[in-house]
Amino acid sequence: MTKIKEGYKNEKEIFLEHIQKAGLRRTAQRDLILEIFLKTEEHLTSEDLYWLVQKQDPSVGHTTVYRTLKLLTEAGLAREVRFGDNKTYYEHHYNHEHHDHLICTECGKVVEFFSPEIEAMQDATAHKFGFVPTHHSLRLWGICEDCQQTTHESHPSMASGAQPRVRVKTVVGS
Amino acid sequence: MTKIKEGYKNEKEIFLEHIQKAGLRRTAQRDLILEIFLKTEEHLTSEDLYWLVQKQDPSVGHTTVYRTLKLLTEAGLAREVRFGDNKTYYEHHYNHEHHDHLICTECGKVVEFFSPEIEAMQDATAHKFGFVPTHHSLRLWGICEDCQQTTHESHPSMASGAQPRVRVKTVVGS
DNA sequence: TTTTCAATGCGAAGCATTTCCATTATCGGC
DNA sequence: GCCGATAATGGAAATGCTTCGCATTGAAAA
Ligand SMILES: [Mn+2]
Ligand SMILES: [Mn+2]
Ligand SMILES: [Zn+2]
Ligand SMILES: [Zn+2]
Numbered sequence: 001m002t003k004i005k006e007g008y009k010n011e012k013e014i015f016l017e018h019i020q021k022a023g024l025r026r027t028a029q030r031d032l033i034l035e036i037f038l039k040t041e042e043h044l045t046s047e048d049l050y051w052l053v054q055k056q057d058p059s060v061g062h063t064t065v066y067r068t069l070k071l072l073t074e075a076g077l078a079r080e081v082r083f084g085d086n087k088t089y090y091e092h093h094y095n096h097e098h099h100d101h102l103i104c105t106e107c108g109k110v111v112e113f114f115s116p117e118i119e120a121m122q123d124a125t126a127h128k129f130g131f132v133p134t135h136h137s138l139r140l141w142g143i144c145e146d147c148q149q150t151t152h153e154s155h156p157s158m159a160s161g162a163q164p165r166v167r168v169k170t171v172v173g174s
Numbered sequence: 175m176t177k178i179k180e181g182y183k184n185e186k187e188i189f190l191e192h193i194q195k196a197g198l199r200r201t202a203q204r205d206l207i208l209e210i211f212l213k214t215e216e217h218l219t220s221e222d223l224y225w226l227v228q229k230q231d232p233s234v235g236h237t238t239v240y241r242t243l244k245l246l247t248e249a250g251l252a253r254e255v256r257f258g259d260n261k262t263y264y265e266h267h268y269n270h271e272h273h274d275h276l277i278c279t280e281c282g283k284v285v286e287f288f289s290p291e292i293e294a295m296q297d298a299t300a301h302k303f304g305f306v307p308t309h310h311s312l313r314l315w316g317i318c319e320d321c322q323q324t325t326h327e328s329h330p331s332m333a334s335g336a337q338p339r340v341r342v343k344t345v346v347g348s
Numbered sequence: 349t350t351t352t353c354a355a356t357g358c359g360a361a362g363c364a365t366t367t368c369c370a371t372t373a374t375c376g377g378c
Numbered sequence: 379g380c381c382g383a384t385a386a387t388g389g390a391a392a393t394g395c396t397t398c399g400c401a402t403t404g405a406a407a408a
Contacts, residue, residue, distance in 0.1 A: 025374050025385055046365085061388040066365065084311075086396095087364070102303055111303050118295050122314055125292070129276055129285050130319035137258075137313045140296055145304035199354055199405050220396085235357040240396065260365095261395075 001099040001112045011038055011077055011094055018075035029060050033068040034077070043081060043089040043110065083110065084139070100138040106147035185212055185251050185268055192249035203234050207242040208251070217255060217263040217284065257284065258313070274312040280321035 009017075015034055019026055036052050037044075044052075050065045069090055072078035079093035083103055100118075102111040118138065126133035183191075189208055193200055210226050211218075218226075224239045243264055246252035253267040257277055274292075276285040292312065300307035 023385085027374075027386065029387075059388085063366080063388060064386080067386085102300060102305055104305065105308055111305075113299055113303065115295060115299055118292060118299070121289060121292050121295070122312075125287055125289055126276060126314050126316045129287065130322075131276055131278065131285075131314070131316035132322060133314060133316040134279055135315050137311065138296075139312075140300050140305070140307060140310045142300045142305035142307040148304075148306060197354085201355065201405075203356075233357085237358080237397080238356060241355085 001097045001114065014077060014094060015072070015075055018071075022074075024071075029057075029064050030068050030071070032057055032060070033065055034072065037069075037072065037078065037090070038092070041092070043083075043091050045087050045089055047087075049090070082137075083108075084141075100140070102140045102142065104144035104147055105141050106143055109144050109146075111144075188251060188268060189246070189249055192245075196248075198245075203231075203238050204242050204245070206231055206234070207239060208246065211243075211246065211252065211264070212266070215266070217257075217265050219261050219263055221261075223264075256311075258315075274314070276314045276316065278318035278321055279315050280317055283318050283320075285318075 012034065015030075016026065018024075019030075033049065033053055036056065037049060040049070040052065046062070046066045046069050049069065050060075050062055053060050053065060069078060073080060073090070073093075077092070077094045078090045081089045081091055081101070083089060083101070097114060099112040099114045102113055103109070122136050122138075123133050186208065189204075190200065192198075193204075207223065207227055210230065211223060214223070214226065220236070220240045220243050223243065224234075224236055227234050227239060243252060247254060247264070247267075251266070251268045252264045255263045255265055255275070257263060257275070271288060273286040273288045276287055277283070296310055296312075297307050
């Protein structure tokens, strides 16, 4: 989802604050990883981020990116998302509105949406069963407008043999 | 979800029909795995089913259970479900109504529910973005009634050191 | 029966993620 | 600025779930 507005604190301040409160240490790797994460608006995996980081500093290892992404999540800057391909994606969380995802099973396109009505009914449903709701995951799969009018062969976003982000398989959950 | 009513065909007939149409073969292993799957109403993993099968026939291998569960899914008898612990669970699909899940983050309890209103809004949302909806995954997490009034120590369903089915971790998707 | 080729079961491989651990680096105190 | 305690790093190895490869077994059509 698009960024809403600048809060009174920026992401780097939030991060440093979290590091201090938790008795952790500021390192060049964490700074670099955060910086690159912040300037990338797409959903990305640890691996994706790892390669972006590599371009700036080839000495950074996979493990550090995994660990830092988890740290960013704890700090409230990142959010984990799964699209059903068994990979963990991350997206910006701070100053970004909550949203759910609509995923094209043909080309993997991901649309972000927010429905206050659905959110309200989810909460109502949880309460109806005596639960105090904490969070949820809603994903809708379907065929996007582009893919409806295109043959499977000549595909808009798949033209150059790219893999669809989401495998076409009807799994509930994942 | 509870079983609705007997269809005119039972699960074994459905299975044999699928096997024939696909040019596959009926085997003792498949019969046994199907039989045990059918008499188990809970959500179970391939591993869970493997151990149940072991009790009847220790010669059956992991791989066959995995393969058969996939086969049952293709035949429309089983449905894959994920609860966020990185395992694939299966549930009965034939003659069982579609439903979504409400999961307790404390004890792992799973409640099945169906909300026609939410379903309708999901479809409306997909169409609003030009998508033809194919399927969806909705999971609600929260704290169940029992867990709200119990301390973390003495837990109703966790009394004997059992692991919660669902790790307590806020991941969207999985 | 015989023939054919799907199915099985084992071990090995995949894949994303985590753990181990020896080495390096941060940062509060001197 | 220098130390020392200990957090952080990175590469390799391990993990956990699932799939593959392949030699062997067995269903079922002829
Ligand atoms: Mn998103
Ligand atoms: Mn269910
Ligand atoms: Zn598409
Ligand atoms: Zn509970």
